[in-house]
Amino acid sequence: MSIHVEARNVVKRFGPTVALNGAKIAIAEGETHALLGRNGAGKSTLVSILTGLQRPDEGEVLFSGEPAPAPGDRDAWRQRVACVYQKSTIIPALTVAENLFLNRQSDGHGPINWRTLRGRARELLDTYEVDVDVQTLAGDLSVEQRQLVEIARALSFGARFIILDEPTARLDGPAIERLFARMRSLREQGVTMMYISHHLDEVYEICQSVTVFRDARHIMTRPVAGLPQDELVHAMTGEATSAYHARERTPGERVVLSGEGLSLAGRYRNVDVSVRAGEVVGLAGSASSGKVGLAETLVGLRGADTGTVVVNGTKVKPGDVPAAMAAGLGFVPEDRHHEGFVPLLSVGENATFPIARKLGRFGVVSPSRRREKAKEMITALDIKTEGPDQPVGDLSGGNAQKVVFARALVDDPTVLVVINPTAGVDVKAKQALLGAVEDAAERGAGAVVVSDELDDLRICDRVLVMFHGEIVKDVPRGWTDHELVAVMEGIQE
Structure with missing residues (x-):
């Protein structure tokens, strides 16, 4: 299976803080790959680099073996990668159709043809089995619906790699199951995904591979199948020892x-x-x-x-x-x-x-x-x-x-x-x-x-x-x- 997305030996510093230190990840085409780590491990920094929002100080990013676009070429980045963040980027005051084709409402020749725009939006949502009325205001959508609209919008640019950052954080059980069903369907269509979550049970349910970062470094990449949970937790925590020794005390009853x-x-x-x-x-x-x-x-x-x-x-x-x-x-x-x-x-x-x-x-x-x-x-x-x-x-x-x-x-x-x-x-x-x-x-x-x-x-x-x-x-x-x-x-x- 060919590698769709790869980051090699990435170093990123913010002043004296080293956010990534020789970090790496390789995600195969058509797989759902988990990225795990405790807070401060470097996950968010890697996301910003894989989406072109930050440039690495050292190292490189490749898409299907080709170097990543120049940082300022936003259209080229959108054609390769999209991120669905925990905090929605949908504009509540616009309709679903307007959000799907924001800044792309017309073909550049003349005024916007609203009937054509709505037709394009319905076709896009039908393709990815998103059951939402394109004339609905985005602010009236549920959290689940907003996420699905964001995924459809990302795919409409031609991106075949989607980063899902804590997508289940605000979803209930049935909505999570529906999201996973949609993710499986996308994977069958050849979409590659990187999945970031604090919930290991979800990783075992939806992902094929997992990479662990700790203290800004790559620790482990393994297939999920057959990976013991305690080994995965150990990779995330390491052998940390306390820098602070708690005092003994006896609480009262009140x-x-x-x-x-x-x-x-x-x-x-x-x-x-x-x-x-x-x-x-x-x-x-x-x-x-x-x-x-x-x-x-x-x-x-x-x-x-x-x-x-x-x-x-x-x-x-x-x-x-x-x-x-x-x-x-x-x-x-x-x-x-x-x-x-x-x-x-x-x-x-x-x-x-x-x-x-x-x-x-x-x-x-x-x-x-x-x-x-x-x-x-x-x-x-x-x-x-x-x-x-x-x-x-x-x-x-x-x-x-x-x-x-x-x-x-x-x-x-x-x-x-x-x-x-x-x-x-x-x-x-x-x-x-x-x-x-x-x-x-x-x-x-x-x-x-x-x-x-x-x-x-x-x-x-x-x-x-x-x-x-x-x-x-x-x-x-x-x-x-x-x-x-x-x-x-x-x-x-």
Whole structure:
């Protein structure tokens, strides 16, 4: 079987970060080939190179043995490869027909013939067995229908290689089966596919071969048939050892945070969770597992469709962040740059936002009291700064994240919820931030740690693993990388 797509010895750097280091993949014509790896393994960078959005610093990409087009030749790239991303690129305000032939509505001679355009769209959808009315607004389509329209659009350019990036992330069981049926049909028509997923059960069901990346390098390429699941998980995780040694502690009996019967359409369903005083509970799972949405519900950023959240004995109104904070909750959001701090304001102002009302009288903040409190937090978290008056935007990533932690901890919360707390920080900052969570637990606070990093989860007394919007396992402390990743990828241990 001939090789349809190949990347050889690809190196890609972004500043000091090596995103791909001699990576390679070879995908045979007409096969569905899985690309697997933990977050940060280099999958997204390879996709950007295989679609012509990035140029490799070293190495080459070949299509049917021929060198890839020049980076600026978008038409040539579209004729060779298309990517259906987890986030749809369909334009909601346009019809299906308009989306299918965007910028190709006419033959270049005269105005658009709408009847002809709709006819071309119906013919295209019929060819690939997509049952959608071409006059429907794309915004009215289901997630499943939008994906099928995107696949048809990609094939209409003549591309015979399609990358599917987490295509089942927002689909339910029956829709996944229909997608797989369509993929099998496309494969019978000679279409080559690269399939990216965090769900290993899907890889075994739909793929013929699998390539694993780890730490920006190619680790393994094997046929799926006969490949033991534990060997595949081992290739993804390696022999990682902890850079952080969790402390021993004994949680109390009092429940300080609970969610009962929580459901949010498209995110999670029928979730019960409770956290005791002095307990650190992890939330783990793939990007589509629902873990971030659940955490944002617990802190009031999202309102659940059903269920209740209780913070420190107070039932909190859905979507009411101030009420959750008043009840004793501290929060470190997922994206510090957009949700965690105000860059132009000072370290002191950012760190003391939650207690501004306590730093003065009659609604006026005392600058001296604010600086005094900020200095306490700077010392406690070892924030490297010129002082409380320095703008947060001038700090390094690790120190800016410490300011976000300071804001979460400044009012001595009884509940702490942190999402991806060590993303983009160095090892020393990571240890300080995880230490701050454990310090809070030792003072009697309950904590929830939501993270894609296994090392972050090692401080947890137990880890709740989410899969397709449900908690599928409560894993006690002492797990191995292999054990936890297997559950996260849909393989129950």
